[in-house]
Amino acid sequence: MDTSMKQIFKLILLLLGIAPLLGCAAFTYSAQKVEAPTQQLAPIGSQLTPVPEQASANTSQNEENLLVDLYRSSSPSVVNITVYQQAQQGIVPVGTGSGFVFDDKGRIVTNAHVVQDADQIDVTFSDGQIQSAETIGIDQNSDLAVIQVEKVPDKVLPLPLGNMQELAVGQTVVAIGNPFGLDGTLTKGIISALGRTIPALTPFSIPEAIQTDAAINPGNSGGPLLDLHGHIIGINAQIETNGLSQSNSGVGFAIPVNIVNQVVPELISKGKYEWSWLGVRGGDVNPSLVEAMNLPIATGAYLVEVTPGGPAEQAGIRGADKQKLVNGRAVEVGGDLVIAIDGKSIDTFNDLLVYIALETRPGQTVTLTIVRNGKESDIDLLIGSRPETVE
Numbered sequence: 001m002d003t004s005m006k007q008i009f010k011l012i013l014l015l016l017g018i019a020p021l022l023g024c025a026a027f028t029y030s031a032q033k034v035e036a037p038t039q040q041l042a043p044i045g046s047q048l049t050p051v052p053e054q055a056s057a058n059t060s061q062n063e064e065n066l067l068v069d070l071y072r073s074s075s076p077s078v079v080n081i082t083v084y085q086q087a088q089q090g091i092v093p094v095g096t097g098s099g100f101v102f103d104d105k106g107r108i109v110t111n112a113h114v115v116q117d118a119d120q121i122d123v124t125f126s127d128g129q130i131q132s133a134e135t136i137g138i139d140q141n142s143d144l145a146v147i148q149v150e151k152v153p154d155k156v157l158p159l160p161l162g163n164m165q166e167l168a169v170g171q172t173v174v175a176i177g178n179p180f181g182l183d184g185t186l187t188k189g190i191i192s193a194l195g196r197t198i199p200a201l202t203p204f205s206i207p208e209a210i211q212t213d214a215a216i217n218p219g220n221s222g223g224p225l226l227d228l229h230g231h232i233i234g235i236n237a238q239i240e241t242n243g244l245s246q247s248n249s250g251v252g253f254a255i256p257v258n259i260v261n262q263v264v265p266e267l268i269s270k271g272k273y274e275w276s277w278l279g280v281r282g283g284d285v286n287p288s289l290v291e292a293m294n295l296p297i298a299t300g301a302y303l304v305e306v307t308p309g310g311p312a313e314q315a316g317i318r319g320a321d322k323q324k325l326v327n328g329r330a331v332e333v334g335g336d337l338v339i340a341i342d343g344k345s346i347d348t349f350n351d352l353l354v355y356i357a358l359e360t361r362p363g364q365t366v367t368l369t370i371v372r373n374g375k376e377s378d379i380d381l382l383i384g385s386r387p388e389t390v391e
Contacts, residue, residue, distance in 0.1 A: 063172075066228055067174065067186070067188065067228075070226065071174075071176070073230055074159060074176060074226060075126055075176055075184050075186070076125070076126045076127070076153075076155070076156050076157075077100050077156055077157060077158065077159045078098060078099070078100050078101075078126070078159075078176045078177065078184070078224060079098065079100065079101070079123045079124060079125055079126075080096060080098065080123070080178045080181075080183045081096060081098060081099050081108075081121060081122070081123055081124075081133075081147070081222065082096050082122040082123075083095045083096070083097070083115060083117070083118040083120075083121055084119055084120040084121070084122070085117065085118065085119050086119050091119060091120055096178060096181050097110055097111060097178070097219060097220075098110065098176075098177035098219065098220055098221060098222045098223030098236070099147070099222045100159050100222075100223065100224045100232065101152055101156055101157070101158050101159060102146065102158055102159075102264065103158050104152070104157075105148070106148050106149040106150060106151055106152055107136070107148050108133065108146070108147050108148065108149065109144065109145070109146055109222070109235065109264055110144075110145050110146075110147060110221070110222030110235075111143050111144065111145060111221045111222040111235065111237050111255075112138045112139060112140050112142075112143045112144055112145040113143055113201055113237075114145065114222045115135055115138070115145050115147060116138055116140070116145065116201070118135065120132065121134070123147070124183065125152070125153050125156065126156075126183070127153055131149040131150060131151075132149070132150075133147040133148060133149045134147065134148055135147050136267070136268065137267025137268060137270070137271040137272060137273075138267070138271075138272070139263050139267060139272060139273040140202050141200050141201075141202050141204055141206070141273070141275050141386065142200065142206055142259050142263045142273070143206060143255060144235070144255065144259070144263050144264060144267065145222075145267070146267045146268055159224055159226075159230070159231075159232050160230065161231060161232050161257050161260065161261060162226075162227055162231030162233040162257050163231075164208070164233070164256055164257055167191060167194060167210070167233060168191065168194075169190075169193060169194060170191065171190060171191045171227065172188065172189075172190055172227075172228055173188075173189060173190060173191055173212055173214055173225055173226060173227060173228075174186055174188050174189075174225075174226050174228075175187050175189075175212070175215070175216055175220060175223060175224070175225050175226070175236050176223055176224060176226065177216075177219060177220035177222070177223025177224075177236060178219045178223070179215070179216070179217035179218065179219040179220050180218060180219050181219055182219070185220075187214045187215040188214055189212050189213040189214030189215065190212065190213060190214075191212055192211040192212055192213050193210075193211040194208070194210060194211070195207075195208055195209075196208075196210070196211050196253060197350060198237070198238055198253050199238075202388065202389075203389060203390050204275070204386065204390075205353075206259070207259075207350070207353060207357050207358065208256045208258065208259065208354060209234075209237075209253045209254065210225065210233065210234040210253065210254040210256055211252070211253055212225060212252050212253075212254060213250045213251070213252070214252065215250075215252075216236050216239050216252035217239070220236045220252075221236060221237060222236070223235070223236050224236070225254040232257055233254070233257050234254025234256050234257055234260075235255045235260060236252065236253075236254050237253055237255050238253040239251065240252070240253075258358065259358070262358065274386070275357060275362075275385070275386040276356050276357060276360045276361055276362055276364070276384070276385070277310070277311060277356070277362070277383065277384045277386040277387065278310070278311055278312050278353075278356050278383070278384075279307035279309075279311050279312045279313065279384065280303050280305065280306055280307065280312045281303075281304055281305040281307075281319075282301055282302050282303040282305070282319075282335065282349050283301075283302055283349050284299075284300075284302065284348045284349050285297075285298050285299055285302055285337065288326045288327070288329060288331050289302060289333075291326050292324045292333050293324075293334075293337075294374060295337060295371065295374075296371065296374060297337070297339060297371065299339070299347040299348070300337045300338055300339040300346055300347065300348075300371070301338040301339075301346050301348065301351065301352040302335055302336075302337050302349065303317065303318070303319050303320070303335040303336050303337070304320045304332050305319040305320070305335075306319040307390065310384065311381055311382055311383060311384040314382070315368075315382070316379060317379065317381070318335060318336050318372065319334075319335045319336075320332035320334045320335040321333075321334035322334050336370040336372050337370060337372075338352055338368050338369070338370050339369050339370065339371060339376070340368070340369035341355050341356075341367065341368055341369070342355075342359075342366050342367055343367075343369075356383070360383050361383065362383055362384060363382070363383065365380055365381065365382050365383070366380070366383060367380055367381075368380075368381055
């Protein structure tokens with residue numbers, strides 16, 4: 001298999017949720033290795049202007065005060081979740097996680113993998129008060145869940161949600177949660193990257209995840225990732241472990257707030273969330289593919305496979321149907337190349353999946369602009385609902 005096709009199939013595996021990450025509840029599921037980012041060094045000749053000692057001290061003091069105030073105002077809204085299951089000796093605790101108060105009606109948001117197998121749930125607030133909770137909605141595709149207690153303690157307020165459009169790599173963030181059962185723990189870091197794709201609890205994936213180096217460990221799952229204004233920008237969910245450890249290695253991932261905004265209200269009102277589904281597998285365009293298919297464009301989402309009976313097949317979309325040798329390498333050819341959807345340019349396969357997931361709903365009709373046999377054409381497609389499994 002040539003390098004280009006390996007890249008395509010590597011992306012396919014990622015899209016199927018086969019990825020090297022570990023959920024960060026105190027009971028975690030294992031995963032495989034993720035490549036470490038390439039280290040970038042500043043040019044040897046570059047010079048930095050020294051910061052005056054007084055200015056540096058003032059900046060440090062200001063940040064320290066900011067973090068103290070942020071913790072004081074936000075931590076009461078972060079809860080410790082204890083999960084119980086039936087065992088031979090009775091109901092026993094089997095794991096812990098974190099969550100945060102979402103509204104004034106006792107609803108708490110956490111990760112699906114924290115509570116999905118619970119027979120009973122206890123919620124411990126920062127003042128030590130413990131309340132029983134019931135699950136009112138779970139979405140495994142986003143790893144989000146909503147549980148509810150009878151009443152939150154007095155003066156405990158819902159945490160405000162932030163805006164993904166205002167985030168930037170390098171921005172300071174904090175995580176509050178209960179790593180290893182140590183309730184009310186705050187850790188600080190930065191946004192290391194935006195737009196990551198991480199595995200869900202299904203064969204699909206979670207787009208637009210936030211990568212951070214704020215320490216996230218088992219027990220942090222479901223807790224908030226906050227900006228310095230105290231706004232939730234993500235929900236801590238997974239850590240990279242290299243398969244060697246279950247603790248933090250400086251690479252953590254949070255489910256982005258835009259997905260929280262999208263999914264949680266429907267978990268509250270319906271108990272579930274229906275995701276859009278296209279029914280394709282594919283990858284990015286590469287030089288071998290351009291040469292093999294004589295493509296007029298070197299960007300887009302190339303479709304390797306169309307799911308039988310899925311929305312794409314029903315609309316007449318085609319996947320690859322044969323192989324062609326290019327410099328001795330086998331390349332899957334014959335598939336459609338998607339270059340736009342509803343007039344929005346599509347440069348990569350991930351662009352297509354993110355648009356379908358975040359910008360459409362089942363039952364909606366979209367227009368795909370494709371390249372087939374060297375010619376552009378538009379195809380209308382009726383978006384379907386994501387199935388539980390994909391063969």
